[in-house]
Amino acid sequence: MRADERPKMRAVVAHDYGAPEVLKLEQVPRPEPNDDEALVRVIASSVNPADPLTLSGKYAKEFGTHLPLIPGYDIAGVVEKTGTNLTRLKVGDAVYGYPTFGGGWADYVTVKEWEAAKKPQSLNFVEAAAVPMGALTAWQALVDVAKLQPGQTILIHGGSGGVGGFAVQIGKARGARVIATASTANQELLKQLGADVAVDYTKTKFEDVAKDVDAVLDPVGKDTLARSYGVVKKGGIVMSLVARPDPAELEKHGIRGAGISVHADADDLTEIAQLIDAGKIKPIVTEVLPLTDAVKAQQQAATHHTRGKVVLRVADEPRG
Numbered sequence: 001m002r003a004d005e006r007p008k009m010r011a012v013v014a015h016d017y018g019a020p021e022v023l024k025l026e027q028v029p030r031p032e033p034n035d036d037e038a039l040v041r042v043i044a045s046s047v048n049p050a051d052p053l054t055l056s057g058k059y060a061k062e063f064g065t066h067l068p069l070i071p072g073y074d075i076a077g078v079v080e081k082t083g084t085n086l087t088r089l090k091v092g093d094a095v096y097g098y099p100t101f102g103g104g105w106a107d108y109v110t111v112k113e114w115e116a117a118k119k120p121q122s123l124n125f126v127e128a129a130a131v132p133m134g135a136l137t138a139w140q141a142l143v144d145v146a147k148l149q150p151g152q153t154i155l156i157h158g159g160s161g162g163v164g165g166f167a168v169q170i171g172k173a174r175g176a177r178v179i180a181t182a183s184t185a186n187q188e189l190l191k192q193l194g195a196d197v198a199v200d201y202t203k204t205k206f207e208d209v210a211k212d213v214d215a216v217l218d219p220v221g222k223d224t225l226a227r228s229y230g231v232v233k234k235g236g237i238v239m240s241l242v243a244r245p246d247p248a249e250l251e252k253h254g255i256r257g258a259g260i261s262v263h264a265d266a267d268d269l270t271e272i273a274q275l276i277d278a279g280k281i282k283p284i285v286t287e288v289l290p291l292t293d294a295v296k297a298q299q300q301a302a303t304h305h306t307r308g309k310v311v312l313r314v315a316d317e318p319r320g
């Protein structure tokens with residue numbers, strides 16, 4: 001079907017790179033799923049700190065983003081239509097996922113089958129939309145890369161954030177001892193999430209508390225990353241979400257390093273949904289805004305001083 005023949009939908013669109021104000025709510029043609037895609041009716045889609053960077057054009061070369069651009073890399077919704085090659089997702093399934101190229105800030109989005117999985121049954125759609133990218137990043141770092149074992153100790157910086165909040169809970173669910181850092185306002189939250197030790201980085205140097213840890217998760221970079229190498233025991237690992245660990249520092253301390261790059265993975269999403277339904281991890285939703293407040297949501301995302309996730313509500317929760 002040609003684009004001008006397709007039914008129209010609402011979408012938050014950027015036709016130019018720039019500040020959040022370039023985003024406009026428009027009527028655009030609804031996407032059509034390819035053979036390997038599902039069309040999802042979006043109920044909610046969350047906000048990520050990387051959104052303003054994507055919008056600025058920074059990722060155009062690195063990740064192949066292009067204009068016009070519809071943000072929205074975390075979605076929860078209902079499968080409306082399936083391509084002929086799909087084997088797992090069915091029309092009517094309640095799903096959540098991470099569409100790699102965005103598009104979630106709209107009434108409909110297409111996802112590859114490997115980008116989405118059945119939504120955790122214990123969460124509503126707004127809560128489920130707060131999960132995919134943050135939880136996948138934490139899961140892939142702690143489980144796939146660090147292979148965190150029961151009894152090991154992990155230092156998680158920014159434990160109150162979109163990634164860190166999941167990392168603290170996943171660390172505890174894997175039987176590890178978790179030391180987590182955040183500012184004063186988020187100390188109680190770190191405890192609620194299950195951190196064994198909560199460090200207020202505005203008052204205490206984390207090096208004074210965390211020593212000989214098995215792993216560090218760093219979503220902050222710069223000085224925080226630079227000071228992290230020295231707290232890891234020989235053979236341990238420093239993982240950063242925002243920088244490549246310095247090879248000279250790794251060699252000096254006899255440790256390993258990894259720059260984490262999250263990817264969509266339906267199997268990981270299924271395992272995460274099981275942990276959520278088992279009551280082991282939960283998302284932190286701090287604010288729910290209507291789709292029409294997308295610009296405000298993007299402005300907030302640029303601050304890096306959030307707790308949990310801000311979610312855009314695209315449609316009412318389906319009944320039943």
Ligand SMILES: NC(=O)c1ccc[n+]([C@@H]2O[C@H](COP(=O)([O-])OP(=O)(O)OC[C@H]3O[C@@H](n4cnc5c(N)ncnc54)[C@H](OP(=O)(O)O)[C@@H]3O)[C@@H](O)[C@H]2O)c1
Nearest residue numbers: 050158160161162163182183186219241260261262304305
């Ligand atoms: N590489 C990847 O695949 C990948 C994937 C996801 C995210 N990311 C990136 O990772 C970063 C974090 O993402 P996010 O969603 O967790 O962000 P977020 O929700 O904005 O959380 C950032 C957290 O960092 C804390 N923080 C700020 N300065 C700190 C410091 N000096 N020491 C310790 N904690 C500090 C903040 O807590 P306070 O307010 O209490 O300070 C906040 O909770 C972003 O830059 C994002 O773009 C990368």
